[in-house]
Amino acid sequence: MEDNSNEEKVTLGDDKVEIITYERYKGRAKHTDRVAFLSTTLVRAKTHFYEGEDGKKVSFWCLSTPKKRAICCEHLGDSAQRFGLVLFLYVTDATGELANPAKVQGRLLYWVISDAKYSELSTLHKQFPLLSDSDKQVDLLINCSEEKFQKMSFTPCTNAHWRKTDKTVQLLRQKETAASEKMRSVLGKRLTELELSTMFAIPVAAPTVSPTSAPEDIDLDGVIDDL
DSSP: OOOOTTOOOOOTTOTTOOOOOOEEOOOOTTEEEEEEEOOSSEEEEEEEEEEOTTSOEEEEEOOOBTTBOOHHHHHHOSOEEEEEEEEEEEOBOTTSOBSOTTSOOEEEEEEEEOHHHHHHHHHHHHHSOOSTTOTTOOOEEEEEEETTTTEEEEEEOSSOGGGSSHHHHHHHHHHHHHHHTTHHHHHOBOOOHHHHHHHHTOOOSSOOOOOOOOOEEEOTTSOOTTO
16 A cells, blocks of 8 residues: 655745745845854765866766766866855845844745855854854854855854744754755765766767765864865
């Protein structure tokens, strides 16, 4: 007998149905944002970026392993390392002041960062806990001085405003769990060697292996010394 335990009948416009879509965080020029990291760990990914002759751009997971250099690295060179997390962007003015300190207002976003930003945030995290697994967590002010290349400076706050009430913490933790399930796709597409060969217009003998490399959750405490 088919198991329909996860099936539920709903109507259009049903209040029980919540459609969850999250955008990426991007700093705005000459604007200070206040954010909280809702993630307890970051997701690390080795990815490539490719722009075709038609102008289409795609970021995808590297297929190389320690024992085999895949077609992506052969064609594009070594992969780049990126990190993803879920953050809460507060409603503030242009200086980062909360619009209403009595409330927790904002939205969830994905933030994909480079090695350089990871290293900078790791250094800050040693003194001012940024991840949500710490009871001493603080919010972060992010000032964006240049938008195209996302040049930023970081200033820790004195507290994490989203922890204002237990109810708010519970609600945002639930939403972060739902958002985290999509994080890996935000970091890049999962493509096979056959799909990459088609994209690069390179003939292959046979369709090959699906991506096997698994994402690795890491803690900001584990600073990579040689970044």
